[in-house]
Amino acid sequence: MKRIGVLTSGGDAPGMNAAIRAVVRTAIYHGFEVMGVERGYHGLLDNMMFPMNSRSVSEILQRGGTILKTARCEAFNSEEGIQRAVEVIKSRGIDSMVIIGGDGSFRGARDLDDAGIPTIAIPGTIDNDLGYTDLTIGFDTAITTVMESVSKLRDTSSSHERMFVVEVMGRNCGDIALFAGIISGAEEVIVPEMPFSVKEVAERVNIGVDGGKSHYIILVAEGAVDPYAFTEELEELTKINTRLAVIGHLQRGGSPTATDRLLATRMGARAVEELRIGNSGVAIGLKGNVLTTKSIDEALAVRDRLSMELYRLAEILAR
Ligand code: F6P
Secondary structure: EEEEEEEEEEOOOOOHHHHHHHHHHHHHHOEEEEEEOOOOOHHHHOEEEEEHHHHHHHHOOOOOOOOOOOOHHHHHHHHHHHHHHHHHHHHHHOEEEEEEEEEHHHHHHHHHHHOOEEEEEEOOOOOOOOOOOOOOOOOOHHHHHHHHHHHHHHHHHHHHOOEEEEEEOOOOOOOHHHHHHHHHHOOEEEEEOOOOOOHHHHHHHHHHOOOOOOOOEEEEEOOOOHOOOOOOHEEEEHOEEEEEEOOOOHHHHHOOHHHHHHHHHHHHHHHHHHHHOOOEEEEEEEOOOOEEEHHHHHHHOOOOOHHHHHHHHHHHHHO
């Protein structure tokens, strides 16, 4: 009998619950047992876990967040931390792990696998900053939330003839800003991957204002610039009244979109299938519409690149 441990780690992402559900139900289907580990890697160090069955994951497909709780765990990032985790895993009769999280969580998954615990990693982060996969779980819901927020800001922006600078998350990755910028019709998208000049942005805005444009939406990725300083400078350099809206953690919550539910469900099930056939140390990804596997090390080594096609499209459509 195999006993699989599952945990979520790092920033939560809508769809993590759908992935947990798929792991649990696929494992049970194949006759395995599942232990839910709480609070990410903390749960491995502090022995916080509980047996899960089909009913443990009822009614969670549509819920944002993660029923297993999540955390970032510094204590795990040391030789002693990993050894302690391995001891706890073995003492609970667990023989393999599924880790759902972002790049920090992936490093932990790789370390566990190296320490002899067969481990599979599933990409769960709103940032979409893992280059080996087209999509990470939670990204689609996050950009949908940004899109809906920008629609609301457009109402007030056009009524008051104002410009809105909208800051979005993404750490050092501009994907949330870029994708959400395109689907929201933003006039400018500022991302960490591409150089920009506030003066040039201001010039473009002023040309637009002179041509009769009365409201603007500028999407700024958190990793690109301090949004407060940016907004202040932009207001000084332009002829239009400006406000800043920081969407913040709102974009981490909410019921996952259809795309995220499907992605998470497919990836969760695939993780169990990989363990079943004796694979480990791999990350599940998506390329085109096909699920892929890559060693976690290789997955971490693929540099995330901003899509130039989409960046150019954003520029063209904003004029
Ligand atoms: O990685 C997800 C993320 O939401 C990033 O976009 C953001 O930079 C960070 O987490 C925020 O972290 P915290 O929730 O700890 O403030």
